[in-house]
Amino acid sequence: MTLTTVIQFYVFVLAAFVGYQVITKVPPLLHTPLMSAANAITGISLVGSLVAAGSDHGTASNVLGLIAVICATVNVVGGFLITDRMLKMFKRDERKPN
DSSP: OOHHHHHHHHHHHHHHHHHHHHHHTSOHHHHHHHHHHTHHHHHHHHHHHHHHHHSOSOHHHHHHHHHHHHHHHHHHHHHHHHHHHHHHHTOOOOOOOO
16 A cells, blocks of 8 residues: 555545534534535535546545545435425415415
8 A cells, every 4th residue: 555545545534534523513403504505515526536536546546536426426416305305395385276
C-alpha cells in the first residue's frame, strides 16, 4: 500500500465519520428542509466522486470512488424524493366543489 492510498483512505474514513456526526445532530424537524437544500452540494460531491472513481491511481482509489459514487447517488435521489414529498404537502387539492 502506498502513502497516497493510505491518505485517500484516511480522508474517506474521516469524511464518513464527520458526515455521520453532522447528520445525527440535526433534529428531525429540520432534516427535510436541509435535505432539500443540500441536493446541490451532494451533486457537487457526486461529480467529485465520479472523478475519483475514474482516476487511474490504483485499485483502492477506484473502489473508494465507486463507494462514494453509490453513496452520493443514493443521497441525491433520496433528497429529491424527500423534496417532492415535502412539496406535495403544500399542494392545494384541485377538486371542484359539488
